[in-house]
Amino acid sequence: MKVNVTVNGVAHSVDHVWALESLLDFLRERVGLRGTKNACEQGECGSCSVYVDGVLVCSCLVAAVQVEGRSVVTVEGLASDGGVHPVQQAFLDAGAVQCGFCTPGMVVAAHCLLAGHPDPDDLTVREELSGNLCRCTGYQKILDAVSLAAERSGAAP
Amino acid sequence: MLLRSQYPDASPICGGTDLMVDVNFGRARPPTLLDLTSVEDIDSWELIDDGRTVRIGAGMSYTRIIDEVSGPCPALAQAARTIGSPQIRNRGTVAGNLATASPAGDSHPALLACWAQVEVESVRGPRLIDIDDFFVGPKRSALEPDELIRAVRVPAATGPQQFAKVGPRNAMVIATVSFALNLDAAAGRVGTGIGSAGPTPLRARAAEQMLEDVLADRQTSATQEAGGWQTSATQKAGGWRRGTADRQWGEAPSVGRPRRQDPPAVGDRVAREFGALVAEAASPIDDVRGSAQYRRHALSVLARRCLNWALADLEADA
Numbered sequence: 232m233k234v235n236v237t238v239n240g241v242a243h244s245v246d247h248v249w250a251l252e253s254l255l256d257f258l259r260e261r262v263g264l265r266g267t268k269n270a271c272e273q274g275e276c277g278s279c280s281v282y283v284d285g286v287l288v289c290s291c292l293v294a295a296v297q298v299e300g301r302s303v304v305t306v307e308g309l310a311s312d313g314g315v316h317p318v319q320q321a322f323l324d325a326g327a328v329q330c331g332f333c334t335p336g337m338v339v340a341a342h343c344l345l346a347g348h349p350d351p352d353d354l355t356v357r358e359e360l361s362g363n364l365c366r367c368t369g370y371q372k373i374l375d376a377v378s379l380a381a382e383r384s385g386a387a388p
Numbered sequence: 389m390l391l392r393s394q395y396p397d398a399s400p401i402c403g404g405t406d407l408m409v410d411v412n413f414g415r416a417r418p419p420t421l422l423d424l425t426s427v428e429d430i431d432s433w434e435l436i437d438d439g440r441t442v443r444i445g446a447g448m449s450y451t452r453i454i455d456e457v458s459g460p461c462p463a464l465a466q467a468a469r470t471i472g473s474p475q476i477r478n479r480g481t482v483a484g485n486l487a488t489a490s491p492a493g494d495s496h497p498a499l500l501a502c503w504a505q506v507e508v509e510s511v512r513g514p515r516l517i518d519i520d521d522f523f524v525g526p527k528r529s530a531l532e533p534d535e536l537i538r539a540v541r542v543p544a545a546t547g548p549q550q551f552a553k554v555g556p557r558n559a560m561v562i563a564t565v566s567f568a569l570n571l572d573a574a575a576g577r578v579g580t581g582i583g584s585a586g587p588t589p590l591r592a593r594a595a596e597q598m599l600e601d602v603l604a605d606r607q608t609s610a611t612q613e614a615g616g617w618q619t620s621a622t623q624k625a626g627g628w629r630r631g632t633a634d635r636q637w638g639e640a641p642s643v644g645r646p647r648r649q650d651p652p653a654v655g656d657r658v659a660r661e662f663g664a665l666v667a668e669a670a671s672p673i674d675d676v677r678g679s680a681q682y683r684r685h686a687l688s689v690l691a692r693r694c695l696n697w698a699l700a701d702l703e704a705d706a
Contacts, residue, residue: 250421251411272412274405274476275560289475292408294401297423340474361559362473 236298238262239308248295254288255279257295258305266306266335277363278336280343281305287343289362306335309342318342321380322373329367337363341377350381391422393511393534398422400536402447403479405472406488430538433457442544443507446483446537453482461542463498463549463568470494470553473560483537486522489529489588496523496589497568497581498551499542506531507539514538523588547573548701550694553583554686555677564678565687567666569694571702576604580691585670585683592669595662595691602658659695663688 234248238258245261253272258264258281267290268278274289281290282304290303310316315323318341328334337360344351344359351359356377365373392398399418401407402425410416424430424447431447433456442460444453450468454477458465464482471477471494485493486506499519506517508531522530531537551568555561566583578599582590672683 250419251417253408253412273409274472277473277475280475286478287475288479289405291412292404292476292479294404294408294411294421294423296421297401297404297425299426343474358559359474362475 232296234295234299236300237302238264239304250294250296252295253291254281254283254293254295254298254303255290257298258290258303261295264305264307268332268335270332274362275364276333276336277340277360278333280336280339280363282339282343287340306339309338316342317383318345318376318380321383322376325372325376325379327369327372327376329365329369329372333363333365333367337365337373341373341380344377345381345384350385351377389509389511389536392536395420395422396533400424400487402484403449403476403481405476405480406484424536435460435544436541440544442542444482444540444542446539447481450477450480450482457542460544461498461502461549462545463501463551463570464495464542466549466551467494467498467553467566467568470551470561470563470566476560482540486529486537486540487531489523489527489531491523491526491586491588492563492566492584493589494553494563494566494583497566497583498549498570499540500581500589500591501549501568501570501579502542502545503579504543505541506537507541508532508535509538510535516541520591526587543572545570545572546575547571548698548705550697550701552690552694554690562677565670565672565683565690567687567690567694569691569698571603571698573702576600576607578603580666580669582666582670582687584677585672585687587671590669590671592666592691595665595669598665599658599662599695602655655699659692660688662695663690663692666691 232248232250233246235244243262248257255267255269258267267281270276270278272291274292277289279290280287283293283298284301319338322328322334322338340360340363344356348355356374397418398420399407400422407416430445433442433444433448436443442457450471453468454465471480482495485495504519506519506522508515508517517530524530549570553563553566555564563584565585568581570579572579578596580592580596582592667684667688670684670687672680674680
């Protein structure tokens with residue numbers, strides 16, 4: 232099956248996609264974007280979080296054929312200039328990265344959270360990131376990173 | 389529908405939050421997928437029957453149910469709020485929950501409590517299935533192989549509704565037990581729904597009957613005093629616009645604290661009896677998520693709490 236999809240602003244047309252192939256495998260193996268991680272494959276852990284048409288989803292639970300004609304944004308596409316997005320910078324500055332495996336999904340989920348709640352309270356942050364697991368249990372630093380990112384975006388003119 | 393009849397082996401897929409797990413774990417290998425996300429006009433909702441019923445399209449995500457219909461469908465929206473994580477709620481749908489027909493499906497107790505109807509369609513034509521007839525066994529529904537769910541019809545709330553669920557953590561939890569309560573003030577009826585405590589989602593008929601009688605008695609004795617069942621015109625006129633659900637919204641159970649202080653028990657004896665009748669209606673089993681004994685106990689507690697919350701809402705609205 233052929234899938235036409237825009238990934239991080241770039242149009243891709245990929246042939247011979249398996250009907251049951253997940254968007255996660257599609258992004259990693261066909262498009263070559265390995266930032267999106269594969270861990271649980273059942274939507275529990277959030278490490279494969281991406282945007283599909285602006286909606287945060289677990290890419291392991293989306294069939295690649297379902298994104299035909301849609302727009303996908305992965306962790307690689309958050310920063311427009313190929314640099315580091317302010318949310319990513321906040322994760323770096325707050326030390327919110329331990330082994331790093333959950334980080335891409337966590338960053339995308341945090342990006343989505345801050346887009347909807349520019350100044351979130353603690354409960355909102357916990358609720359919005361509830362679908363992202365960190366096996367290192369580095370949650371406190373992750374919460375710090377979200378606060379830092381929110382603070383900085385508020386400070387900007 | 390034509391495609392459905394031409395590809396009977398195809399698995400319908402919308403949010404994929406059930407099907408793709410089975411695919412990823414090698415438990416399902418459907419030869420084809422029938423992608424419902426590309427079907428137009430099924431991802432929205434509308435009011436029908438002069439505004440008395442909410443028709444929720446099969447493709448509408450839980451997130452949108454929470455955002456858009458928590459007013460007329462408070463119990464369903466509360467249940468949606470406890471489902472999975474934001475990522476799962478962004479994809480998952482009530483129709484998918486119904487098609488899977490798990491006894492633990494979170495939307496089922498609310499749909500039972502609200503006497504919802506499932507709108508299904510095939511090349512043979514459409515039909516409406518009462519929710520009471522929909523669940524026929526564990527993960528088995530009245531849906532025929534060639535049928536697809538088009539929408540779910542949920543009568544709009546005319547009084548307080550509550551949903552509660554017990555599980556090991558706040559997010560990403562399959563219910564150990566769950567319970568929904570609907571006080572239909574306009575008709576003087578009580579609806580209940582029990583999840584995860586039987587081969588199918590269940591209704592607690594004896595508990596409904598008992599509560600209907602108690603509330604009817606209260607109304608007769610309360611004369612013009614506030615706090616009765618179907619107290620006044622405002623009760624009905626206010627309808628769902630009162631925002632009963634919104635008030636509880638920020639305090640949903642999935643954020644890890646009691647929804648509110650337990651209200652002063654309105655007839656503690658009644659609440660206990662109600663809880664006991666609900667627990668009796670269940671036929672739970674021992675499994676990895678909890679023992680039958682625990683489930684019965686938890687169910688009686690959830691039912692009692694839901695009733696107390698709902699009665700507090702009823703008094704507040706009076």
